[in-house]
Amino acid sequence: MKAVVFEEHGGTEVLSYTDIPEPEPGPYEVLIEVKAAGANFNDIWARRGMPGMKVIFPHVSGSDVSGVVAALGSEVTGTGFGSSSLQVGDEVVVHPGLSCRTCDFCVTGQEFFCRQFRIWGFQSGPNDGGHSEYVTMPAVNVLPKPSNLSHEEAASMPLVLETAWRMLVSRAKVQPGEHVLIWGGVGGLGTMAIQICRMFGANPIPVVGSAQKVAKAEQLGAVNVIDRSSQDVVAEVKAITGKAGADIVFEHSGQETWPTSMAALRWGGRLVVCGASTGFEAVTDLRFLWNKQQNLLGSHLSNKAELSAALRAVEAGSIKPVIDRVLPLSDVASGQQLMEDLQVQGKVVYVP
Ligand SMILES: [Zn+2]
Numbered sequence: 001m002k003a004v005v006f007e008e009h010g011g012t013e014v015l016s017y018t019d020i021p022e023p024e025p026g027p028y029e030v031l032i033e034v035k036a037a038g039a040n041f042n043d044i045w046a047r048r049g050m051p052g053m054k055v056i057f058p059h060v061s062g063s064d065v066s067g068v069v070a071a072l073g074s075e076v077t078g079t080g081f082g083s084s085s086l087q088v089g090d091e092v093v094v095h096p097g098l099s100c101r102t103c104d105f106c107v108t109g110q111e112f113f114c115r116q117f118r119i120w121g122f123q124s125g126p127n128d129g130g131h132s133e134y135v136t137m138p139a140v141n142v143l144p145k146p147s148n149l150s151h152e153e154a155a156s157m158p159l160v161l162e163t164a165w166r167m168l169v170s171r172a173k174v175q176p177g178e179h180v181l182i183w184g185g186v187g188g189l190g191t192m193a194i195q196i197c198r199m200f201g202a203n204p205i206p207v208v209g210s211a212q213k214v215a216k217a218e219q220l221g222a223v224n225v226i227d228r229s230s231q232d233v234v235a236e237v238k239a240i241t242g243k244a245g246a247d248i249v250f251e252h253s254g255q256e257t258w259p260t261s262m263a264a265l266r267w268g269g270r271l272v273v274c275g276a277s278t279g280f281e282a283v284t285d286l287r288f289l290w291n292k293q294q295n296l297l298g299s300h301l302s303n304k305a306e307l308s309a310a311l312r313a314v315e316a317g318s319i320k321p322v323i324d325r326v327l328p329l330s331d332v333a334s335g336q337q338l339m340e341d342l343q344v345q346g347k348v349v350y351v352p
Contacts, residue, residue, distance in 0.1 A: 002352065003132030004332040007058045009049035012333035020060070020127055023136045030139050031071040032092060035151035036326075037130040038064030039335050039348040040159050040188065041277060042122040047336070055125070061332075062130025062350075063096040063121035066145050066154035076139040091145040093154050093311070094130075094137050095162070095304045096120040101140060109303045119159075119301060130155075131332055133352045143308060146315040153321040156347035157192075157314065158307055163274050164192035165310040166302035167250060169200070172272045176201030178247035181237055181264055183207050183257055185225065186216045186345045189274075191322040193250050194220045196310075199318045202248075205240060207233055209342065216345045220322065237264040245269060255279030265294050272297040322346030 001022045006014040025031045043061035045053075069090045076086060086092075099106050099114035106114050120137070121129030128135070145154045168174045180197045184190040185206020197204035198221045206217040207226045217225040226236045237246050245266035251257065254276025262284060265271055271294065276282065288294070302310075313319045324344045327335050328351060335348040 001133040002329065003060050003127065004062075004329060005058050005060055005127065006047055009047065009055070012047070012336050014047065015333045015336070017330045017332070020058075020132070022134050023128070025071055025073040025136045027073045027075040028138055028140070029073045029136045030069050030076060030086065030092075030142055032065060032067040032094070032135050032137060032142075033070045034065045034067040034130060034133055034135060034352055036066050036155035037062045037132075037329070037350045037352070038155045038157070038159065039332070039339060039350065040064065040122075041275075041339065042119065042159075043131070043332075044336050044340060046122055053123070057125070058127055059125050060127045060129040060132050061121055062132070063119055063159050064094070064155050064157070065130040065135060066091070066093050066149075066151040067135075068092070069142070070134065073139065086139060086142060091151070092142045093145050093158050094120070095141045095143060095307045096122075096159055097301050097304065098124060098138065098141065101138075109305060111303050112300045131329060131350060133329075141304070143304070143311060146311055148315060148317070149321060152323065152326050152349045152351065156188075156321045156323050156349050158311075159301070160188040160347070161192050161310045161314070161319065162302035162307040163299070164189050164196055164250075166306050167272045167274055167297075167299040168193060168196050168248070169309075170302070170306060171297045171299045172248045172250075172270045174200045174202050174248060178202045179205055179237075179241045179244075180248040180250060181205045181207065181233075181246040181261070182250040183253045183261070185222070186213045186220075186322075188322075188347045189250075189252055190217075191220055191346050192319065194222050195319045199313060205237060205246065213345060233260050234263045241266070248272065252276070253278050255282050258282035258284070262288060262294070265292070267292040268294065270295045270297055272299055274299045324348055326351055
């Protein structure tokens, strides 16, 4: 089968669209014929290499797929797939959080604390990720594809959807009427965050990097959009919130934006962070943290039930996929280049 493989770190030139053996499902796994696969920044981190993270070579990236069940492992009974049983031919998406499923953390819905927790298609391997024609997946990680979405649409959602859902709903506990400052407003995470805020009656304040991206954010229902190329983020937040500051800041940028995030955060507000794409060493002035009694919340992916809840909101039409473009699987390199150049609004999707 075809897959996009790399065997060393580097630029997009290390990606090779080539033949690898088709995987076989273990007893508790399913084989999925990939109809569409999503792109994430994790794919780029794995390719470039990250300090302290060992990528298993040869590596196939890709943590989001939508496809059709092609075979079931011998012990797959269908439990864990809602009320119906999992069968060959079912249209499915996957929850990319792999864990032992039996430890105290796993059985209490805290699988991200499991000692064996890994993000599939990022920390798994050799090969193994979604940028290929077939994948195997533990049956417990498989969920029904929302029936109102195409495979391309469905493949664009789970990782960013469940990450944004956990950040805003489970960790920051977003409330109606609250103001939520969202970095990367028209990126994969940002487009989900805007829609989740609106669904909960909050006011999303996306930050974008150009006038053209302002229009995209408005199209998703944001009323107050900040263009950081021409506006001062803190001053704008103060103006929008009647000088109070944001109730919640949605952070995944890190070092470059952190001081601004802290300055834009209301007294007693919550800052929730799931990543640091511009660097890990963010500076916090502790005097402000204690005086303003602000709350810093970490967040990482979500558990399966949170993805399941978010997908119900998708099926109900409250959250919609946002696709920038669909590329052939052989074009993963151009997709990653567009993302690195910040030329993408929403998600890139690959089709085998
Ligand atoms: Zn576990």
